[in-house]
Amino acid sequence: MFGARCLLLALRRCSSAPCPKHKQAARLRVCEALEAQEVAGDIKVQGWVRSVRSQKQVLFLHINDGSSLESLQVVADPTLEHRDLTFGSAVEVQGKLVKSLHRMQNVELKAENIRVVGPCDTLMFPFKPRERQPLEYSRQFPHLRCRTNTLSSLLRVRSEATAAIHSFFKDNGYVHVHTPIITSNDCEGAGELFHVRTSNKVQEPGENSHFFNVPAFLTVSGQLHLEVMAGAFTQVFTFGPTFRAENSQSRRHLAEFYMVEAEMSFTESLQDIIQVMEDLFKTVTSIVLSKCPQDVELFHKYISPAQKVINMREQTATCLYLANSLGSVIPYTEAVEILKRAPQTFTFQPKWGRDLQTEHEKYLVKHCGEVPVFVVNYPYDLKPFYMRDNEDGPQHTVAAVDLLVPGTGELCGGSLREERLHFLQSRLERYGETLWLITSSSLGTVWQGSVSEATGVWWGKE
Amino acid sequence: MFGARCLLLALRRCSSAPCPKHKQAARLRVCEALEAQEVAGDIKVQGWVRSVRSQKQVLFLHINDGSSLESLQVVADPTLEHRDLTFGSAVEVQGKLVKSLHRMQNVELKAENIRVVGPCDTLMFPFKPRERQPLEYSRQFPHLRCRTNTLSSLLRVRSEATAAIHSFFKDNGYVHVHTPIITSNDCEGAGELFHVRTSNKVQEPGENSHFFNVPAFLTVSGQLHLEVMAGAFTQVFTFGPTFRAENSQSRRHLAEFYMVEAEMSFTESLQDIIQVMEDLFKTVTSIVLSKCPQDVELFHKYISPAQKVINMREQTATCLYLANSLGSVIPYTEAVEILKRAPQTFTFQPKWGRDLQTEHEKYLVKHCGEVPVFVVNYPYDLKPFYMRDNEDGPQHTVAAVDLLVPGTGELCGGSLREERLHFLQSRLERYGETLWLITSSSLGTVWQGSVSEATGVWWGKE
Numbered sequence: 001m002f003g004a005r006c007l008l009l010a011l012r013r014c015s016s017a018p019c020p021k022h023k024q025a026a027r028l029r030v031c032e033a034l035e036a037q038e039v040a041g042d043i044k045v046q047g048w049v050r051s052v053r054s055q056k057q058v059l060f061l062h063i064n065d066g067s068s069l070e071s072l073q074v075v076a077d078p079t080l081e082h083r084d085l086t087f088g089s090a091v092e093v094q095g096k097l098v099k100s101l102h103r104m105q106n107v108e109l110k111a112e113n114i115r116v117v118g119p120c121d122t123l124m125f126p127f128k129p130r131e132r133q134p135l136e137y138s139r140q141f142p143h144l145r146c147r148t149n150t151l152s153s154l155l156r157v158r159s160e161a162t163a164a165i166h167s168f169f170k171d172n173g174y175v176h177v178h179t180p181i182i183t184s185n186d187c188e189g190a191g192e193l194f195h196v197r198t199s200n201k202v203q204e205p206g207e208n209s210h211f212f213n214v215p216a217f218l219t220v221s222g223q224l225h226l227e228v229m230a231g232a233f234t235q236v237f238t239f240g241p242t243f244r245a246e247n248s249q250s251r252r253h254l255a256e257f258y259m260v261e262a263e264m265s266f267t268e269s270l271q272d273i274i275q276v277m278e279d280l281f282k283t284v285t286s287i288v289l290s291k292c293p294q295d296v297e298l299f300h301k302y303i304s305p306a307q308k309v310i311n312m313r314e315q316t317a318t319c320l321y322l323a324n325s326l327g328s329v330i331p332y333t334e335a336v337e338i339l340k341r342a343p344q345t346f347t348f349q350p351k352w353g354r355d356l357q358t359e360h361e362k363y364l365v366k367h368c369g370e371v372p373v374f375v376v377n378y379p380y381d382l383k384p385f386y387m388r389d390n391e392d393g394p395q396h397t398v399a400a401v402d403l404l405v406p407g408t409g410e411l412c413g414g415s416l417r418e419e420r421l422h423f424l425q426s427r428l429e430r431y432g433e434t435l436w437l438i439t440s441s442s443l444g445t446v447w448q449g450s451v452s453e454a455t456g457v458w459w460g461k462e
Numbered sequence: 463m464f465g466a467r468c469l470l471l472a473l474r475r476c477s478s479a480p481c482p483k484h485k486q487a488a489r490l491r492v493c494e495a496l497e498a499q500e501v502a503g504d505i506k507v508q509g510w511v512r513s514v515r516s517q518k519q520v521l522f523l524h525i526n527d528g529s530s531l532e533s534l535q536v537v538a539d540p541t542l543e544h545r546d547l548t549f550g551s552a553v554e555v556q557g558k559l560v561k562s563l564h565r566m567q568n569v570e571l572k573a574e575n576i577r578v579v580g581p582c583d584t585l586m587f588p589f590k591p592r593e594r595q596p597l598e599y600s601r602q603f604p605h606l607r608c609r610t611n612t613l614s615s616l617l618r619v620r621s622e623a624t625a626a627i628h629s630f631f632k633d634n635g636y637v638h639v640h641t642p643i644i645t646s647n648d649c650e651g652a653g654e655l656f657h658v659r660t661s662n663k664v665q666e667p668g669e670n671s672h673f674f675n676v677p678a679f680l681t682v683s684g685q686l687h688l689e690v691m692a693g694a695f696t697q698v699f700t701f702g703p704t705f706r707a708e709n710s711q712s713r714r715h716l717a718e719f720y721m722v723e724a725e726m727s728f729t730e731s732l733q734d735i736i737q738v739m740e741d742l743f744k745t746v747t748s749i750v751l752s753k754c755p756q757d758v759e760l761f762h763k764y765i766s767p768a769q770k771v772i773n774m775r776e777q778t779a780t781c782l783y784l785a786n787s788l789g790s791v792i793p794y795t796e797a798v799e800i801l802k803r804a805p806q807t808f809t810f811q812p813k814w815g816r817d818l819q820t821e822h823e824k825y826l827v828k829h830c831g832e833v834p835v836f837v838v839n840y841p842y843d844l845k846p847f848y849m850r851d852n853e854d855g856p857q858h859t860v861a862a863v864d865l866l867v868p869g870t871g872e873l874c875g876g877s878l879r880e881e882r883l884h885f886l887q888s889r890l891e892r893y894g895e896t897l898w899l900i901t902s903s904s905l906g907t908v909w910q911g912s913v914s915e916a917t918g919v920w921w922g923k924e
Contacts (some may be wrong), residue, residue, distance in 0.1 A: 173491050197656070232608035257642055
């Protein structure tokens with residue numbers, strides 16, 4: 001924690017004498033208390049009451065502070081009961097951590113003092129103890145829904161995954177870049193952009209109301225900025241919000257979502273990129289599983305019970321198995337053949353040269369035994385001009401890769417970048433665009449590859 | 463690095479036999495090579511040429527890959543020279559790391575093979591070796607300016623500081639939250655908001671062109687969302703982009719900048735908040751100083767040479783001294799007295815009840831011996847309604863704190879939140895706003911405090 005919180009600031013200002021040590025109860029988070037085996041002296045726990053059970057001889061409370069799904073059991077003398085000590089109230093409990101006789105928990109807090117910091121009107125409070133409400137119900141109470149298990153688990157998992165992504169890239173020597181959110185470029189020409197303006201008023205004809213003198217949009221990708229950075233840093237990444245103004249009500253399209261994007265210079269083959277995707281996936285998965293096993297279990301049990309889960313150990317093993325079984329690599333051409341031979345009928349007929357649909361991706365994952373699958377070498381005409389030509393006609397492909405995972409389909413994608421100037425030039429000429437390549441000859445162009453991962457799709461959906 | 467990159471994917475697919483080990487030169491980043499004392503076997507370094515010096519007996523190169531300010535010296539036989547081996551070209555050098563006889567470096571790379579991966583037309587390349595250009599010049603070449611020392615140092619420092627901020631909060635038990643960027647709320651009523659629209663076209667009268675059915679803005683602060691989260695997690699933080707549509711050309715106001723914001727529940731006093739600010743400042747400062755000493759030195763020497771810096775050790779000591787001398791705490795009322803007694807004339811006359819201007823902040827920092835200073839307890843009427851009333855009239859103040867630092871002035875601020883419902887109600891009634899408090903009685907309101915830090919001001923300025 002934050003070291004000696006008890007420092008008297010007045011003393012610090014007026015003298016250089018060491019600050020006297022106050023004997024104060026150590027504050028523990030609930031997750032720390034639950035993991036503690038033995039703690040000498042008094043501790044203090046602060047949180048919200050999840051249950052109150054008053055018996056003749058003893059008062060039982062459960063306290064949750066958001067640090068874990070599990071609550072801490074408090075055992076107190078019934079004299080400590082108070083009319084404000086209700087479900088939802090905010091309390092501070094001081095006492096001793098003792099071994100619990102209950103088989104469901106290691107320790108419990110034997111309370112010496114309970115202070116109600118903030119009372120809660122249980123009649124007005126929209127959630128009740130031990131009641132599972134649908135997400136549509138919780139959505140009406142955005143200021144309170146984080147107190148539900150589902151939302152707090154989701155946020156803990158997301159927090160751990162975010163931290164794991166940052167540390168993965170940091171540990172592997174990547175420079176983190178905050179690419180601009182407001183931008184005048186339109187990365188892939190998607191067309192579905194949000195416009196940024198200073199004023200809501202109807203514009204007079206001829207009036208220049210652009211704050212930045214040019215039309216400004218919300219970024220759809222930091223890729224162009226990262227590609228520039230990759231001309232000075234061999235490995236760069238960004239992890240920020242991206243925006244699409246697609247008026248889609250599907251679960252797979254969000255107006256605002258977070259995306260991990262990485263660019264690596266001196267990338268020689270798709271294998272370099274696949275390796276990064278694989279390492280990132282494994283690292284983040286195993287960190288989340290080790291830090292939030294109960295939160296993940298909650299989702300497996302109640303939110304998306306796609307797989308039969310018998311106990312936590314088995315479920316963790318299943319996820320780790322998924323993470324460790326990465327590695328099936330199927331060329332797009334072979335994938336289409338597999339789909340054509342499939343005994344099932346697809347809404348979209350699989351055909352070489354067409355995009356893989358989610359139904360196709362899910363079939364491929366199933367075909368490989370419900371493990372993550374890399375599909376490589378997509379048709380040249382399907383992919384943006386900057387992907388590297390495999391020069392493998394007649395079935396002309398580029399060095400691109402997508403990672404498909406069970407349940408979701410496409411999780412992330414990447415490609416080798418075309419570094420050969422004449423390939424870029426001739427391809428751009430087909431689109432009638434040549435201008436912006438004029439400076440390329442001074443770039444010291446190198447092989448380059450990318451990884452990008454739409455985390456919104458991965459864990460942001462409710 | 464990414465483990466065994468050499469795994470043959472085909473083999474992985476077709477058999478479970480262990481992958482044969484290729485004897486490949488280990489790829490080292492320049493910073494790793496520079497720190498290595500001895501490396502057995504061949505290594506490979508990839509990067510951009512910073513200088514070429516050809517002598518009769520020997521060819522000297524300096525290679526930079528963005529991992530450090532310092533470049534790696536390469537020593538090669540003149541026969542390895544190539545006409546494409548110029549300043550700015552991208553190369554891959556293979557060889558052995560040997561002890562250098564030069565006093566400026568520990569090691570050098572004795573090249574066995576040099577491959578020019580991407581040539582660079584030195585005539586077209588806008589930067590020359592050993593030439594220091596003003597930032598206004600570099601700004602014309604956004605795709606190349608990261609190759610300059612100033613920009614690459616800036617980005618390395620920012621990357622390290624970003625990582626340090628994330629790990630500081632993570633290590634102290636905070637849950638990271640991605641607060642929304644597109645929002646319909648206007649946190650502090652600042653009024654200077656960017657509007658988000660889907661279309662640039664002139665709106666027909668009566669037409670509802672709102673993508674989200676309501677007017678949508680870019681966030682000015684994640685505070686309101688974090689305050690809600692702090693009702694379920696005792697410690698939360700966010701570190702994301704925030705936006706102000708202020709048409710200001712000053713160096714202190716950016717349209718888009720990054721801000722660290724944290725909310726803590728169960729905060730009992732300003733000291734809790736000051737402690738977090740202090741710990742955050744010290745942690746980030748010492749991590750940046752230990753990871754990027756040369757980058758910081760570059761800025762001290764050439765970009766903002768405010769302090770006389772004799773050598774790196776001394777400069778690091780100065781910064782550490784600054785970080786460790788945090789702790790002067792001055793009440794606002796006393797600060798105004800200090801300013802009134804100041805021998806200098808201010809553009810803005812200091813007076814109780816008025817905001818501190820940058821000139822005042824800088825004087826206070828100087829007055830305290832050019833060390834960081836906390837100013838606490840600001841006038842009630844200066845601050846937003848949610849800050850906690852100190853009930854200390856006639857000079858009525860709230861429990862707010864600002865951290866002022868040498869060179870910048872205000873670095874971050876925070877406050878205790880008013881948790882007493884009747885205080886909030888009576889204050890809001892003065893503004894004629896009561897509606898949104900109707901649910902407060904079910905909140906289980908607790909003491910709460912915040913820290914926010916505008917990193918744009920701190921290190922984002924050029």
